[in-house]
Amino acid sequence: MNRRQLLSSTAVLGTLPLAGCGETSVGAAPGVDVEFVSGSSLPWVNWAANQACQPVDRLAPVSEQALVDMLANTTGALRPVGAGHSFSALVPSDGTLVAMDMLNGVISVDAESGLAEIWAGTRLHQLGPELARFGRSLPNLPDIDYQTLAGACATSTHGTGAAFGSLSSYVRALTLALPNGELVRCDESHRPNLFHAARCGLGAFGIVTRVTMQTLPETILTQRAGVENLDALLENIEHEKATNRHVEFLAFPHTRLALVTRTNVAGSDADRRLTSDEDPLAVYQLRDAYRQIGGLPFVGGWLYEKALASTAESTSSVRTGPAWEVLTHDRAVRFREMEYSVPAEAGPACLRAVLEHIDANDIPVVFPIEYRYIKRDDAWLSMYSQRDGCAISVHQYADEDYRPYFAEIEPIFRRFDGRPHWGKLHTLSAPDLSGLYPRWSDATSLRAGVDPDGRLLNAHLRALFGAE
Amino acid sequence: MRTVALAMLVIACIGATPVCANDLSARESHALSQICLRCHAQPNVAAPLLGDADAWRPRVSQGLDVMLENTILGFGEMPPLGTCGYCTEAELRNLIEVISGIRNGDAEAAP
Numbered sequence: 083m084n085r086r087q088l089l090s091s092t093a094v095l096g097t098l099p100l101a102g103c104g105e106t107s108v109g110a111a112p113g114v115d116v117e118f119v120s121g122s123s124l125p126w127v128n129w130a131a132n133q134a135c136q137p138v139d140r141l142a143p144v145s146e147q148a149l150v151d152m153l154a155n156t157t158g159a160l161r162p163v164g165a166g167h168s169f170s171a172l173v174p175s176d177g178t179l180v181a182m183d184m185l186n187g188v189i190s191v192d193a194e195s196g197l198a199e200i201w202a203g204t205r206l207h208q209l210g211p212e213l214a215r216f217g218r219s220l221p222n223l224p225d226i227d228y229q230t231l232a233g234a235c236a237t238s239t240h241g242t243g244a245a246f247g248s249l250s251s252y253v254r255a256l257t258l259a260l261p262n263g264e265l266v267r268c269d270e271s272h273r274p275n276l277f278h279a280a281r282c283g284l285g286a287f288g289i290v291t292r293v294t295m296q297t298l299p300e301t302i303l304t305q306r307a308g309v310e311n312l313d314a315l316l317e318n319i320e321h322e323k324a325t326n327r328h329v330e331f332l333a334f335p336h337t338r339l340a341l342v343t344r345t346n347v348a349g350s351d352a353d354r355r356l357t358s359d360e361d362p363l364a365v366y367q368l369r370d371a372y373r374q375i376g377g378l379p380f381v382g383g384w385l386y387e388k389a390l391a392s393t394a395e396s397t398s399s400v401r402t403g404p405a406w407e408v409l410t411h412d413r414a415v416r417f418r419e420m421e422y423s424v425p426a427e428a429g430p431a432c433l434r435a436v437l438e439h440i441d442a443n444d445i446p447v448v449f450p451i452e453y454r455y456i457k458r459d460d461a462w463l464s465m466y467s468q469r470d471g472c473a474i475s476v477h478q479y480a481d482e483d484y485r486p487y488f489a490e491i492e493p494i495f496r497r498f499d500g501r502p503h504w505g506k507l508h509t510l511s512a513p514d515l516s517g518l519y520p521r522w523s524d525a526t527s528l529r530a531g532v533d534p535d536g537r538l539l540n541a542h543l544r545a546l547f548g549a550e
Numbered sequence: 551m552r553t554v555a556l557a558m559l560v561i562a563c564i565g566a567t568p569v570c571a572n573d574l575s576a577r578e579s580h581a582l583s584q585i586c587l588r589c590h591a592q593p594n595v596a597a598p599l600l601g602d603a604d605a606w607r608p609r610v611s612q613g614l615d616v617m618l619e620n621t622i623l624g625f626g627e628m629p630p631l632g633t634c635g636y637c638t639e640a641e642l643r644n645l646i647e648v649i650s651g652i653r654n655g656d657a658e659a660a661p
């Protein structure tokens with residue numbers, strides 16, 4: 083979505099009288115109550131500024147031995163920390179935060195198998211070009227690339243594509259330091275239970291130092307995006323899944339429109355320039371437009387939809403380039419997010435229920451709703467464990483109160499047997515979660531075995547796992 | 551293409567505003583190249599760019615202490631700590647001085 087195009091289409095509408103159409107009613111945005119005093123220990127605050135803590139120490143070991151020594155020679159709580167992109171309280175601890183950033187980069191790539199051993203602290207945007215030097219790339223990527231590899235795998239971060247799993251699904255081996263200081267390499271053959279639990283381990287089974295990922299030959303993709311009718315899209319969604327390597331869309335609340343993105347292998351004659359005119363700040367203009375015209379009596383909703391629809395032709399875009407560039411996007415606008423993954427076949431019905439609820443209850447939300455497909459895997463705690471999934475994400479701007487909106491939508495996700503994204507906001511705890519995952523009791527038992535003192539837990543994880 | 555353009559911009563910025571690598575520790579160098587410049591060398595995310603003195607001038611005029619607090623707690627679209635989970639106060643001060651141009655005399659922080 084290009085904000086210049088949306089702005090120009092709403093400019094004339096902005097001259098209409100704004101009677102009865104002031105700012106949408108928002109509560110104070112809940113943020114963290116933290117301050118910084120020079121010379122004292124730094125607080126840690128996450129990307130969305132909705133989680134914070136005051137750790138006693140922050141470590142960035144420069145070697146596996148340094149990490150092992152620290153674990154063996156210290157007691158007390160610790161939590162691994164990556165880029166801090168999770169919205170949920172996975173990181174906050176008053177103990178020690180351990181960042182693996184200094185262990186970064188590709189260690190080795192096996193040309194025959196395509197297996198790449200990678201340091202855990204590698205940021206995804208660093209990994210793309212490094213794997214490209216070997217002629218390889220990750221099979222799929224999430225929407226953004228700011229995260230560390232270990233952090234992204236820890237929560238089954240994912241992109242979209244019915245034939246593509248989450249990042250956890252491409253993990254073939256892990257090296258992790260257990261709380262007792264033992265450094266363990268695990269895979270399908272060696273300590274397979276630990277492997278299948280820790281592949282999406284929330285940082286609760288050990289501190290990951292290396293990840294071996296299955297890669298694919300580097301692929302050039304073409305991504306086409308445009309505004310289309312949502313109802314037609316949902317009616318045809320099985321065909322879309324079957325005929326596109328990756329398909330996803332952003333549904334605009336209060337309209338029957340969606341911004342659809344289809345990504346496929348580029349033709350041999352494709353123009354390989356990255357031609358996108360994408361604007362990472364465009365989503366603010368949606369809010370401005372809705373505030374200007376969406377609240378007008380009787381005609382506001384119609385006008386808002388008309389404004390979006392008028393951008394359809396001019397908004398369409400084409401991007402061609404290596405997969406690691408095309409699949410990810412710059413996202414500058416800060417927000418808070420809830421995401422649930424429902425069984426893939428329930429995706430359309432769940433999304434319709436969410437949109438109908440928003441309309442029926444006049445919820446003044448503008449932020450587009452994200453809709454993606456992810457293939458099943460066998461990681462015990464992955465949201466896609468043993469079932470293909472459809473991930474539906476709701477967002478709220480960081481300067482608005484997300485709580486009322488998310489509280490309205492979460493019950494809908496749960497009605498459709500949804501599993502919350504571990505890194506995003508939800509209200510579930512052990513009694514709710516145990517029924518959602520076939521291997522839940524195996525995972526929680528194993529966690530207690532490798533971390534009997536709960537060093538890697540914080541309050542949030544204790545609630546998730548039902549641990550003392 | 552995005553990363554090629556980004557790399558060229560980083561090289562151009564560093565060439566225009568010499569950053570002495572010896573001034574930065576290994577931790578700071580890593581943070582600069584793999585964390586900070588993900589945004590501060592990316593033209594379309596509303597972050598002031600490394601080497602752009604005009605963009606940095608109004609920020610630098612507020613003083614290093616204000617810039618540091620904004621970095622740690624987040625400000626506008628800049629996430630808290632710039633997403634560096636290990637950076638200390640001293641390291642963040644050094645990084646701010648380098649990226650804003652204070653270190654090279656491109657800009658002068660308010661007292």
